[in-house]
Amino acid sequence: MRLVIAECQVDYVGRLTAHLPMAKRLLLIKSDGSVSVHADDRAYKPLNWMSPPCWLAESPVPDGVDAQAYWVVTNKAGEELRISIASVEHDSEHELGVDPGLVKDGVEAHLQELLAEHVDTLGAGHTLIRREFMTAIGPVDLLCRDAEGATVAVEIKRRGEIDGVEQLTRYLELLNRDPLLAPVAGVFAAQQIKPQARTLAEDRGIRCLVLDYDALRGAESTEFRLF
Known part of the structure; x- marks a missing residue:
């Protein structure tokens, strides 16, 4: 799992559109390929996400976008999460291994x-x-x-x-x-x-x-x- 804490803007382009203005957020990139964007609340749901199968690529920063990096996450339906990163506070990768799953009561x-x-x-x-x-x-x-x-x-x-x-x-x-x-x-x-x-x-x-x-x-x- 890769954990990135960054000042970022997120735009979803697909069947609908959604916009998250520039703010500090946690980006989770999991080994199954999923990418999710989290604020410091709402434990049960990310602000936006792309479920696998999807692919993350770092692209050139488009003209007029004030960012250090520009990520595009694409799924097989052609939908995109466009993540404009102004600054990165933390970037680390961790091997969690195979999870045993939820044990129900x-x-x-x-x-x-x-x-x-x-x-x-x-x-x-x-x-x-x-x-x-x-x-x-x-x-x-x-x-x-x-x-x-x-x-x-x-x-x-x-x-x-x-x-x-x-x-x-x-x-x-x-x-x-x-x-x-x-x-x-x-x-x-x-x-x-x-x-x-x-x-x-x-x-x-x-x-x-x-x-x-x-x-x-x-x-x-x-x-x-x-x-």
Whole structure:
């Protein structure tokens, strides 16, 4: 991982445009190729980012741009993050190694197990493809198919908050790039879902599902058993 603290301006050019005026920010360049821009707040989300596959190149500073360096991050769709760097305060690289992944608490892990076992809780005709379906940014809790055969990604939380919706949104963005899976719908499942999280999820077309832990524990398994 490369960490750069710099006085910079960031412009996104793609389906929409977005502008971050000159200010001191943290730039993260990860080994998976992703580039994200952070302020000293908003722990759950960068100010702007480019998900992999994308490519960072240092380009000549354009005429009229007051900067020491000019980075252009491009993805395969042709979208760009244009980063104008006025000064660099810190620039270092670190090898983090392979991450073991998030270890869910007992209730959350058991919810995932129970929902996989009783996948029809998502709706009649749903079937499980697999648990912990790996993406470039982490595993999706459950990957399923609905009654029509469409792919469904399920993120499971004990308490559903905005950061969980953001996490599922990132998974959906990646999964929908795979022509073998797309279109992929999202389900945000939790024992409790905060109103703000529900509003954000529904605005993004993500279905919310409140889970009854006790009912799932007491339900008869649909798995084949020898005894």
